[in-house]
Structures are given as C-alpha cells and as structure tokens.
Amino acid sequence: MKVDGRPYRTIWPADDGRTVVVIDQRLLPHRFETIELRSLADAEVAIRDMAVRGAPLIGATAAYGMALGMVEDSSDEGLARAGEVLIASRPTAVNLAWAVRTVQQILRPLAPAERVERAYAEASRIAEDDVESCAAIGRHGADILEKLWKGGEPLQVLTHCNAGWLATVDWGTALSPIYAAHERGVPIHVWVDETRPRNQGAALTAWELASHGVPHTLIVDNAGGHLMRQGRVDACIVGSDRVAANGDVCNKIGTYLKALAAHDNGVPFYAAMPHSTIDFDLAHGDLIPIEEREAREVTHISGRAADGTVTEVLLAPEATPGANFAFDVTPARLVTALITERGVCEASAEGLAGLYPERAGKAA
Ligand SMILES: CSC[C@H]1O[C@H](OP(=O)(O)O)[C@H](O)[C@@H]1O
Numbered sequence: 001m002k003v004d005g006r007p008y009r010t011i012w013p014a015d016d017g018r019t020v021v022v023i024d025q026r027l028l029p030h031r032f033e034t035i036e037l038r039s040l041a042d043a044e045v046a047i048r049d050m051a052v053r054g055a056p057l058i059g060a061t062a063a064y065g066m067a068l069g070m071v072e073d074s075s076d077e078g079l080a081r082a083g084e085v086l087i088a089s090r091p092t093a094v095n096l097a098w099a100v101r102t103v104q105q106i107l108r109p110l111a112p113a114e115r116v117e118r119a120y121a122e123a124s125r126i127a128e129d130d131v132e133s134c135a136a137i138g139r140h141g142a143d144i145l146e147k148l149w150k151g152g153e154p155l156q157v158l159t160h161c162n163a164g165w166l167a168t169v170d171w172g173t174a175l176s177p178i179y180a181a182h183e184r185g186v187p188i189h190v191w192v193d194e195t196r197p198r199n200q201g202a203a204l205t206a207w208e209l210a211s212h213g214v215p216h217t218l219i220v221d222n223a224g225g226h227l228m229r230q231g232r233v234d235a236c237i238v239g240s241d242r243v244a245a246n247g248d249v250c251n252k253i254g255t256y257l258k259a260l261a262a263h264d265n266g267v268p269f270y271a272a273m274p275h276s277t278i279d280f281d282l283a284h285g286d287l288i289p290i291e292e293r294e295a296r297e298v299t300h301i302s303g304r305a306a307d308g309t310v311t312e313v314l315l316a317p318e319a320t321p322g323a324n325f326a327f328d329v330t331p332a333r334l335v336t337a338l339i340t341e342r343g344v345c346e347a348s349a350e351g352l353a354g355l356y357p358e359r360a361g362k363a364a
Contacts, residue, residue, distance in 0.1 A: 001165040001179075003032060003211065009170045010057050011064065011127060013120065018071060020064040024051045025166055029207035030304040037061075040069035040082050047089040047096070050198070054167020055241045055277050056130045059095030062086045063126045066103040067119035074112040079104055091289040092250060092327050093241040094279045099126055126276075127169045133274035133341035134171035141177020141237065141272055141339045146186050148235055148268070154187035154215065156234045158224055161195040161252035162204035163239025163272065173239040173272040175208060177339065182214050190216040191227060195252060197297045197324060221254050225261035236262050237339075240273040245363035247332030247347030248285025253325050259334040271330070271347070272339040275359075278352065283363040285329035295322030 001008060011022050020037040026049070027033050035051060037043045043065030046052050052061045069082025083100040090096060106122050107115045149155040163174035171179065182188055190209055195201035202218055209216040219227070227233050236258055242250040249255070249271045262269040282288065299322045302312045316322070335347035345351035353360035 001170060001208070001212065009127075009131070010052065010166055011060050011169060013064070013124070017120070018068075020061075020068065022046060022052050022061065023166070025053060025204065026051055027310055028166070029203055030308065030310050037064065037068060040065055040072055040085060043068055044085050044089045047086070053200070054162065055093035055095040055239070056134070056168040056173070056274055057166070058090060058093045059099035059276050060123070060127045060130055060169050062096045063099040063103055063123035064120075066100060066107075067116065067123050070107070070116045070119045074115040076108075076112075079107055079115070090291055092291045093277070095241075095276045098276050102126065130169040130274060130276070131171065133276075134165075134168045134173060134176050136341035137173055137272050137274065137339055138171055138176030138180035140341075140344050141270070142180035142184060142186070144270065144337075144339070144344065145177055145181040145188065145235070146184060149186050154189040155181075156189055156191065156232055158191040158193070158227065158233045158236045158258065159205060160193040160201065160221075160224075160236075160238045160255050160258055162200035162208070164205055164208040166204050166208060167239060168274075172208075173274065173277075174237045175205070177237060177272065178209075178214060179212060182212070188214060190214060191224065191233060192216050192218045193221050193224060193254065193258070194218060195254065196221055197301075200252070224258050228261045228265040228267050231265075233262075233265075233267050235268045235270065237270045237272060240271045240277050241327055242282070242288050243271070243273055243278045243338065243352075244282045244285045244288060245280050245352065245360075246284045246349050247335065247338065247351060248288075249330045249332070249335055249338075249347065250285055250288045250290075250327050251330065253328050256328040256330045256334075259330040263334050268336040269334060270337055270339055271335055274341050275356065278340075278356070278359075280352070280356070280359040280362050285331065288327075288329060290328070291326040293324045293326050295324050298322035298324045
C-alpha cells in the first residue's frame with residue numbers, strides 16, 4: 001500500500017542483501033519509522049515486542065529471522081536453535097511456526113554453506129506468496145461485499161483489531177476486501193473497534209483507512225453490539241491468527257463477543273485469512289495456545305504527548321493487578337464463512353477440505 005504516495009510493504013531486505021527492514025508499528029500512527037533487523041535476536045525481539053505484528057507478517061518476519069540466524073550459525077544445531085528462538089516469541093499465530101518449519105524443511109537437506117542464500121530466497125518467496133494471497137482474499141471478499149450492498153447508503157462493515165496491510169506483507173486480510181470493494185466503487189463505511197488493550201484498531205486500522213480514503217468511524221470495543229442491535233452493521237469482517245481444522249477462528253481478544261452479537265442480530269460474520277493461518281493439524285479451536293501478555297498493557301495506555309512524543313501513562317492505580325489475554329476463539333458455528341486466497345468456504349472441516357484437499361484430514 002502507499003504511504004504519502006510512496007508504495008510500501010511491511011518488510012523488505014535492505015540493499016546489503018542481509019539486513020531486513022520493517023516498519024516499527026509501535027510508533028504508528030504518530031510516527032512512521034523503520035527499524036533494521038540485523039540478527040536472529042533482532043527478529044525475535046521485533047516479534048515479541050510487537051514492532052511487527054499480525055499473523056502473516058509475523059510469519060514473514062520469522063522466515064527472514066531464520067535467514068538472519070543462518071548467517072550466524074548455519075549448522076544443523078543452528079537451524080534447530082533459530083527455529084526454537086523464533087517460535088517461542090509468540091505462540092498463537094500459527095503463521096510463525098508454519099514459516100519456521102517451511103524454511104527448516106527446505107534447508108535441512110542442504111549443506112550448511114548453501115543455507116544462507118536459500119534461506120533468504122525462501123523468506124522472499126513466503127513474503128511474495130503472502131502478497132498474492134492477500135490480494136486474492138481481497139478479490140473474493142469484495143465479491144461478497146458487492147453482493148451485500150443494496151445500493152444507496154454505504155455498506156456498513158465492522159472490523160476488529162488490525163488485519164490490514166500492516167498485519168501482512170501487503171493488502172491485508174480483513175481489510176483487503178474493503179480496499180478492493182472501495183476501488184470497485186462500492187460505497188463502504190467501516191466501524192473500527194479501538195481494540196484494547198494495544199489499540200490496533202485505533203492506532204493502525206484507522207490510520208490505514210484514512211490513508212486510503214475509506215470512510216470510517218472509531219468506536220470503543222463495547223459499542224459493536226449496540227450498533228448491530230440498531231441495524232447499523234451490515235457485515236462484520238475480521239482477520240485471524242489461527243483457524244483450526246474444524247473452522248474455529250482464533251483472533252484478537254473481543255472477536256468472540258462480536259461474533260455473538262452478530263449471531264444474535266442476524267449480521268453475517270466473516271473471517272479472512274491466507275493458507276498460512278490455517279492449522280490443519282489442530283482438530284479444534286480449544287487446542288490453540290492463547291498468548292497472555294504483560295499486565296502493563298492493560299494498566300497503562302500509550303499515546304502521543306503534546307510535544308509529539310509517544311508516551312505511556314498509568315490507566316489504573318499502580319498496584320492494580322491486570323490480566324491480559326491477547327486472543328480468543330470464535331466457534332465455527334458463529335462464522336458465516338471463511339474468505340481465503342482460494343475462495344470462500346463454510347467454516348468447517350468439509351469447507352476447508354473443499355478448498356485445500358491436499359491438506360485436509362490430518363488433524364489429530
Ligand atoms: C491478518 S492477521 C491480523 C491479526 O493479528 C492481530 O494480532 P496482533 O496484533 O496481536 O499480532 C489480530 O489478532 C489480527 O486480527
């Protein structure tokens with residue numbers, strides 16, 4: 001996508017062919033700055049501290065992290081260790097482990113001397129595949145949004161967290177259909193959940209949509225049900241960090257509550273994701289590890305001070321205990337359909353088998 005007229009992706013190799021450049025998403029929307037990843041540790045920290053975030057982007061960053069690890073140690077032990085370090089950084093988005101294992105599988109048969117170049121080539125392939133997958137998700141999802149629009153008033157779509165181009169290498173997952181429909185001339189308005197506690201909606205989705213000229217309104221997380229009961233939401237569309245083999249959808253905390261409200265009000269609820277987010281080895285969503293992050297993200301809030309600096313202030317008294325569950329699971333029965341790069345399917349094992357016959361039937 002473009003930032004001030006210049007095309008950007010969220011991750012790219014520097015001119016030296018080794019350093020990896022990413023956007024530091026912790027500073028958005030107040031400052032647009034990049035950081036350079038020069039080591040396996042840099043990649044691990046960038047994922048863990050959420051300088052980069054979003055399931056597909058976490059996967060691409062892990063793939064480049066494997067390449068950075070090979071520069072340091074391309075032995076069999078180094079290959080195993082790099083994977084362990086990266087997988088430990090964030091447990092929920094399956095894209096991370098998928099990317100690590102994909103790179104390890106490619107490199108394992110090679111001589112250590114051949115592994116660096118091949119690792120960078122594989123990381124680049126994973127990144128390019130994500131761009132193409134997310135563009136295809138946009139096309140398939142825009143077909144749905146175009147059919148939902150009845151003419152006249154703009155189509156009212158609610159989204160949660162950030163599943164835009166910032167969460168992927170480009171285009172996004174939940175937002176890709178919105179961008180594609182907007183480009184087709186379908187009038188759309190987006191209700192943007194702020195998405196506590198890290199406010200990816202307020203900080204990232206609102207910034208993305210404003211940059212792309214898509215009308216939107218920022219709301220508190222708890223307003224979605226109210227708007228749906230008032231008939232002011234025509235569809236919900238979210239991203240995902242992991243879809244289980246039965247179609248259960250794991251996504252940012254609060255997604256399940258939106259799906260319940262949508263179900264109660266007859267609002268279609270879609271989840272959009274590329275193949276790298278689908279875990280065909282996991283039977284159902286209750287088996288998905290739910291990341292718990294530090295309570296400070298709940299008890300403190302970050303924003304821009306009057307002088308433009310990005311700062312943190314205490315939201316609750318110093319000693320307030322906090323619990324910070326980063327994701328929840330929406331049962332497949334509450335999901336209208338899954339939007340993937342291969343098309344749209346029912347949120348079920350049968351639906352996924354129809355789109356991915358070569359990967360179905362493996363869940364333990
Ligand atoms: C396109 S995946 C986006 C997905 O990732 C976000 O989580 P986080 O910001 O913690 O990485 C959120 O669950 C989004 O829906």
